[in-house]
Amino acid sequence: MTQHDPALISAALAGIERALNQAIALSPTSHDELAGLAGTVLGVEVTTVDLTVYLDIISGTEARLMTHCELPTAAFVRGTVEDFASLASSKDPAAVLINSGIELEGNSGSLIALQQVISRMDIDWEAPLVATLGDVMGHQIAETLRSMFRWGESAHSSLRRQISEFVLEEARLTPPKAELEYFFDAVQSLSMQVDRVQNKLEKLRAKVEQKRGQA
Amino acid sequence: MTDDTTSTPHEEENTTDFGFSRVNRGDKAGMVRGVFDSVAGRYDLMNDLMSGGIHRIWKRFTIELSAVRTGQTVLDIAGGTGDLAAKFSRLVGPEGQVILADINAAMLTVGRDRLIDKGATGNVQVVQADAQALPFDDNSIDCITIAFGLRNVTDKAMALRSMLRVLRPGGRLLVLEFSTPTSALLGKLYDQYSFQILPAMGRLIAQDAESYRYLAESIRQHPDQETLLEMMEVAGFANCRYHNMTGGVVALHQGFKA
Numbered sequence: 128m129t130q131h132d133p134a135l136i137s138a139a140l141a142g143i144e145r146a147l148n149q150a151i152a153l154s155p156t157s158h159d160e161l162a163g164l165a166g167t168v169l170g171v172e173v174t175t176v177d178l179t180v181y182l183d184i185i186s187g188t189e190a191r192l193m194t195h196c197e198l199p200t201a202a203f204v205r206g207t208v209e210d211f212a213s214l215a216s217s218k219d220p221a222a223v224l225i226n227s228g229i230e231l232e233g234n235s236g237s238l239i240a241l242q243q244v245i246s247r248m249d250i251d252w253e254a255p256l257v258a259t260l261g262d263v264m265g266h267q268i269a270e271t272l273r274s275m276f277r278w279g280e281s282a283h284s285s286l287r288r289q290i291s292e293f294v295l296e297e298a299r300l301t302p303p304k305a306e307l308e309y310f311f312d313a314v315q316s317l318s319m320q321v322d323r324v325q326n327k328l329e330k331l332r333a334k335v336e337q338k339r340g341q342a
Numbered sequence: 343m344t345d346d347t348t349s350t351p352h353e354e355e356n357t358t359d360f361g362f363s364r365v366n367r368g369d370k371a372g373m374v375r376g377v378f379d380s381v382a383g384r385y386d387l388m389n390d391l392m393s394g395g396i397h398r399i400w401k402r403f404t405i406e407l408s409a410v411r412t413g414q415t416v417l418d419i420a421g422g423t424g425d426l427a428a429k430f431s432r433l434v435g436p437e438g439q440v441i442l443a444d445i446n447a448a449m450l451t452v453g454r455d456r457l458i459d460k461g462a463t464g465n466v467q468v469v470q471a472d473a474q475a476l477p478f479d480d481n482s483i484d485c486i487t488i489a490f491g492l493r494n495v496t497d498k499a500m501a502l503r504s505m506l507r508v509l510r511p512g513g514r515l516l517v518l519e520f521s522t523p524t525s526a527l528l529g530k531l532y533d534q535y536s537f538q539i540l541p542a543m544g545r546l547i548a549q550d551a552e553s554y555r556y557l558a559e560s561i562r563q564h565p566d567q568e569t570l571l572e573m574m575e576v577a578g579f580a581n582c583r584y585h586n587m588t589g590g591v592v593a594l595h596q597g598f599k600a
Binding site: 132133134137138141193194195196197198 | 403585586588
């Protein structure tokens with residue numbers, strides 16, 4: 128018998144699947160890219176919660192999420208929630224796949240292709256607003272939301288910059304990146320010099336023991 | 343209709359349950375038909391209201407577990423208003439076939455109309471059939487589903503044997519049915535809901551409290567998870583197992599034809 132109540136998992140997946148298909152519908156530029164992956168099934172096992180989910184890309188406009196799948200999977204990945212979060216948000220998914228704790232079986236190409244389709248998705252949030260509220264009202268609300276979003280992004284990056292400057296330059300809580308890199312280089316250089324000296328000492332000791340043996 | 347408190351062993355053989363009552367075996371199909379004739383028009387609405395829409399989730403998991411693929415033949419017994427058949431129609435594609443079967447003509451009529459409205463037409467057949475004597479060739483079906491229908495069948499063992507006969511070797515049967523809650527507390531709440539709220543909702547929405555009282559009673563008379571599992575094994579199904587859903591309120595049994 129399954130550990131989780133299948134009804135609970137199915138309900139959650141039904142909601143996610145609906146949102147995913149809605150997002151795909153609102154991103155027409157992704158349809159051709161997804162169509163290229165049609166028929167691909169990807170399996171994901173989240174070890175943190177002991178849950179396996181399959182993503183079946185039915186067509187360029189529809190995907191299905193399942194907890195049970197008997198179709199052959201192009202790729203099967205296994206990892207923790209944190210691993211998958213870093214993979215989803217990474218600009219270099221191949222590096223994350225290699226360096227993180229994610230285990231991969233099958234073809235990584237289809238997984239990376241899907242991650243790139245998702246990262247390139249350009250969702251037209253204005254379309255449902257216009258369809259519901261009409262052209263004028265929908266567009267105005269969308270513009271307001273866009274400007275709020277832009278302001279939020281700008282405020283976020285400005286805040287990050289200012290915090291970084293305060294921590295590094297004013298409070299001197301951590302050393303600057305360049306200083307830290309110089310220190311690491313110096314440590315590495317010292318480590319190599321110590322290794323060389325140790326090698327020379329070993330050689331000298333070997334020579335001394337050899338001469339003692341001859342005497 | 344007879345009462346089970348006064349039945350003799352001979353009468354036991356000739357009678358079967360109809361809710362909490364005992365009726366002649368020959369009469370049950372007609373009485374069940376009467377219930378579903380009464381509720382057919384508002385069956386889906388009532389299902390949504392009674393289960394809070396959860397019946398769609400139970401059916402979604404059933405479709406997942408069916409693993410139906412393009413080109414296969416699927417038989418949906420007691421398919422009623424055709425919600426499972428519509429989903430299977432998309433999954434099997436134009437090369438496959440879905441047979442929507444029900445003993446009740448009123449439910450089939452509603453189901454057929456819904457399927458036409460959903461555009462599921464080219465690969466769907468609608469057949470009025472008795473689950474105990476399925477009118478299909480031996481070894482002709484890849485997957486059989488029966489959702490919330492087995493408890494209304496007079497001779498369940500006979501129906502299971504009939505399903506096994508028409509399944510192809512390797513084919514699977516999925517029985518989605520109300521079952522026995524796994525927790526005592528949930529069982530008590532469920533009893534209150536079934537015998538107090540359910541008939542009241544039936545009276546308000548479908549103007550038919552009796553039919554919905556029968557539905558609640560028939561659920562209690564249905565075999566529990568382990569008993570149904572054993573019945574499937576006795577009928578000849580292999581690799582039988584079940585999944586409890588919503589704390590055992592519903593169970594999905596699965597068995598294969600070896």
